[in-house]
Amino acid sequence: MRREVGSITQIAPGVFRISVSVGYSTVTGRRRRPSQIVRGTEREAEIALARLLLSAGKLPENEVSLRQFLEEMYLPHVEKRRRAKTVDGYRSLISHHIVPELGNSALTDLTPYQLSRWLDGLSKVGSDPVEPLSEQSRLHVYRCLFAALRKAMQWGLIADNPLQAVEPPKAGRDQPKDVLTVEGSAG
Numbered sequence: 001m002r003r004e005v006g007s008i009t010q011i012a013p014g015v016f017r018i019s020v021s022v023g024y025s026t027v028t029g030r031r032r033r034p035s036q037i038v039r040g041t042e043r044e045a046e047i048a049l050a051r052l053l054l055s056a057g058k059l060p061e062n063e064v065s066l067r068q069f070l071e072e073m074y075l076p077h078v079e080k081r082r083r084a085k086t087v088d089g090y091r092s093l094i095s096h097h098i099v100p101e102l103g104n105s106a107l108t109d110l111t112p113y114q115l116s117r118w119l120d121g122l123s124k125v126g127s128d129p130v131e132p133l134s135e136q137s138r139l140h141v142y143r144c145l146f147a148a149l150r151k152a153m154q155w156g157l158i159a160d161n162p163l164q165a166v167e168p169p170k171a172g173r174d175q176p177k178d179v180l181t182v183e184g185s186a187g
Contacts, residue, residue, distance in 0.1 A: 006052065006053055008042065014040060014041070016045035016048075017036075017038075018035060018036055018038055018045055019035035019036075020035070020052050020053055027064070028106055028109070034055075036052060064107050064157060065104055066103055066104075066107055067103035067104065069152055069157065070094050070098065070099065070148055071099075074148045074151055075090065075094070078090060089144075093141050096125045097122055101121075102115075107152055107157055108158055110149075112162045112163070112165035115145075119142060135169045136171040139168060139169045146163045146164075
């Protein structure tokens, strides 16, 4: 059912898609149209549409790219609260692994699927035959971006952290090395 301020579309019995147009992105020039899926009655969908309209009014006028957020907002914030070596580590992860692939994306346009594919495709910087990044390194990149997106959510720049829906890399411990013991050496 179309409305002037938003739309409700039934996509299956008891399942509705609600969406609202909130103008155009200043970063990408694309139309900003937040939407969500609601399960229940049409009345519940109308209530959800009203909530979405309220929250859409709170979206920032100027969308911030991930690069702008990380370099101009997050890193200066972290510099005041973490040791210099920790900040250098964050800066390295951001400049080598996060910004080259995701930097031009608007903060509000990041999706769990996009982040999951990006995380799976991370590779070592400067390796001639492309080598995948180790699980431990991928976990460091994941944690760095997760913390940054959590801060963006706390500051009201995004409604939720899309990385929360992405399974973190499993950094398994290496098998213990064979250690020569007194019992093992007597032989």
